[in-house]
Amino acid sequence: MSIKPSVLIVGAGAIGSFYGAILKRAGCAVSVVMRSEYDAVVAKGIRIESSLGDLSYRPDNVYREGDTQDTAPDYLMLCVKVLPGIDRAALIKPWMGEHTRLVLIENGLDIERELADAFPKNPIISCLAFIAASRTGPGEVEHKAYGRLVMGRYPDGIDAHCEELSALFIEGGIKIDLTEQVVSERWRKCLWNTPFNPLSVLANGADTATILDADGGEALIRALMTEVIEAAAADGHAIPMELIDKNINATRKMPPYKNSMALDYLNGRPIELDAVLGNVVAIAHRHGVAVPHLNTVLAALRMRQA
């Protein structure tokens, strides 16, 4: 039996806890850094109800911020929200070793750059999670559906680390799509998220059907998606325009639902506005691409936050 790599999760919310469980099932040593839920997790581990079965586990180590570890992890999995007030590089600095591979399971666009700048020698594996999971209590998670990860080296390519980690996730029971162009994949996910998520917040938590059926609603979604594609193209990532129809048709076929940003807003939690929209607008501006619809949504939300 070969020795499995060690994993440390920073940001063990629903997403981090779930993917930690998968790696635990694959035989990795999985430790976590906790904040407010430290006591609960020390007492009873992480409880996960899932359609895959009971994924509950006791982490190998439960750390608090400020604690020290014996050895740095092989993989540090960062799953915190990308918010202006959170310095992610500072958060993981005490835990990163010389050879630690940094795994990002986070939403949005251009969220790797500040970490690549802070840890230029550590490989970065950038992941997009397609999953429905939520926290139900301290150290408690409900995994409702899905779980697939799209994964690639940042800024591009697939290296041996990606392949090793991918094999572990598959062993643990989920589907992995390795990609040579993870940034392009982020743009494709933004094609839906960048219009729908912030707009649902502007509309006070409206669901997908309300957004599409409002007078001028679908037209606005199409205009926003077109701007995302134009910004992506200027940034070197071609997204076919046909994906607009595909996205809208697929959304209309699903039951109306509130996206994660709408739920964050309705529950009084901060929203990942820059990761999902602000960075897209910034990239568009950098390339001189006009994005008036995206701009209006962004500025209106910033007014609301001010």
Add this chain to the structure above:
Amino acid sequence: MSIKPSVLIVGAGAIGSFYGAILKRAGCAVSVVMRSEYDAVVAKGIRIESSLGDLSYRPDNVYREGDTQDTAPDYLMLCVKVLPGIDRAALIKPWMGEHTRLVLIENGLDIERELADAFPKNPIISCLAFIAASRTGPGEVEHKAYGRLVMGRYPDGIDAHCEELSALFIEGGIKIDLTEQVVSERWRKCLWNTPFNPLSVLANGADTATILDADGGEALIRALMTEVIEAAAADGHAIPMELIDKNINATRKMPPYKNSMALDYLNGRPIELDAVLGNVVAIAHRHGVAVPHLNTVLAALRMRQA
């Protein structure tokens, strides 16, 4: 002593009650059509605290909807909000005589058309009110400041009716600016209202300073104002681009405040979205003028209302 004209007010809220008081001071017979506040106004008249003095008065007649009047008024002053659910033509039809002049003291753009269509033989006097006044209770109004009216015949010109009514308002104690181009004046008022009012609602009731100081806020206001000017130009109403600077500088010099649409929103009252924004966008589309920023604000608010 000449006999003064008779006036009937439909929509005796803060604005209607105030301008009725001014005409009452000028010696007109002033009657009102009331709904929910009928009993209060029958019992104690209309109470108005004002910097001009006590403007309280007993209307010559207090009608309910469905009542009949002996003779139609010389002037019917319509001061209701312009909202999709309110059929203003139906509301005034029972009270309009063959020679009644229709006076509109209402906000927004292109709000005269449906009344001109419904009453093609009655002269229409279109007015813009620059006033700070609010209802404080049933039949009770506080007039805080200003009161000037910009007034002209719809669609353009100044006729003898305008001159007569203007003289009465001046006699009653307020300032009147007669204009040959009242629709152009509506566009100029929209230059401020169309960007600031709906945006303040999207930003959950933000005040002027919050809107202008937010990251990207002033730029968005400027983009929206530019689109209003382009739509106005296509519609035959030239507004100089310099007015954008003027409006923004004037707004920055005033203490931060919440505009009337923001207050309506915060108090759970319906907002005049079509009159202030929807009609501007519709006119722009009719002329093939692209207004992406205005469009985004409009569609987002319609989603919220849906």
